[in-house]
Amino acid sequence: MILTFLISLLLLQADPSAQVPQDDITAVSQDTPVILSESEESAEADIDVGEIIFEHIGDEYEWHITEWKGKPVAIPLPCIVIEDGVHVFTLHHAAENGYALNEDGKLVNAATGKRPIDLSVTKNVLALIMSSLLLLVVVLFTARWYKKHDALKEAPTGLAAAMEPLVMMVHQMARENIGPDYRRFSPYLCMAFLWILLNNFLGILPFFPGGANLTGNIAITLVLALFTFFIVNLNGTRHYYKEIFNPEVPAFLKPIMPVIEVFSAFMKPVSLTIRLFANMLAGHIMILSMVCIIFIMAKYGPLLSGGMTVVSVLFGVFLDALECLVAFIQAYVFTMLSSIYIGLARAQDE
């Protein structure tokens, strides 16, 4: 039985469609009220699993780190709102500035209930800044090693030795998939790969510098996919566009093919977006669910809760290990597909 559960988890993980996390979330949030009603007999304070999970995978206007002696420990972040002028405030002072949170936890105008242009530095934005800075520093330091040392005579050491295989793996991929002018595109692929990899791993980390669910956020993956989309289509060769608008097919297919091809060109970034987003989100939700089981079971007596704790810790460890694998695989897949798309766009006439 455990085996089937395991396999179903794997299937859940492997399925890249966006449906998976939604199903998962609804399943969890449907379960929650049942538990609530059951536990109403016991006077203990209950936990809302759905809320906990959403809090962890969603975005916030402050970075909630932990609770200390009943008080939340959080990093206050600037809310930046543009609506007849720029307003900057922290969440505590939102009301003074005429803003409130709506049911989705977003800032809205307290009077009109409308969403302003919201450029707040949220938890995700801070995580984005920190991880991007980290990547910038790491890669620039690696580049500095190559500038300061004669790589023809010395083997790389330290940071350079760690970064070189990763960078060269992507570089190699670019060479294999793109063709003669791969050097132009290799930096983008390296950047995308390392950035996604770094943020996937930071997302798995449960405590402060990590913990933000960046690559499981659709805005982030959408931007990444759009970068690939523009790089692909702005660098398309004559051959590439001919294949889209005037492919060599039987005459009766001629009017249909461009429609299909254009649709396919736009579906590529969509699939990139959803694949990365859904995989990472599903992984986070599964791990969080495993952890939540421990707290849910706490009131069912020592035997049951003890047994389930062992099971969920074991599954948690398993899922964490799986997530490490998925973190790498998804970064690799995104980069691989991007390089293949670029390679298709750079195809020359035979």
Added chain:
Amino acid sequence: MNLVTPDFGLLFWMVVIFGLVFFLLAKFGFPVITDMVDKRSAKIAQSLKDADEIQARMASWKVEQKQMLEEARREQAAILREAAETKSKIVADAKAQARAEAEKILSEAKVQIEAEKESALRDVRREVALLSVQVAEKVLRHELSDEGNQRAFIDELVDEASKAQMHS
């Protein structure tokens, strides 16, 4: 569902930050690393090719060396053989020469001995002649010691001389 609706603020920041970091790293980061490593790969490939070439050349050298060694050995054998031949020839020559010399010396010695013998015989002969003359003298002196004998002898000599005169 706010999970699947991209948030504008995050989109904006992601474009700005990712774009900025991408720009910086594409200019100062990745090309530096990949160019250097590519150069190194090229160098390694070249070195491997060179090493292969050198190995091939070494192998050919080895064959050459073997040939040279064999040739040298053959030459050595030839020289040794020649030396042995020369040696035996020299020895034979020397022997022949020595024999000839010895023969020459022997024959010279024989001639000398012959001459010595001859001269010795001549001396002996002379001595014998002298002795016989002396003996004859002594005999004559003894026979002519008395007067009668001297007269008889003179007569005989006169006869003889006269006979010789008459015959002539």
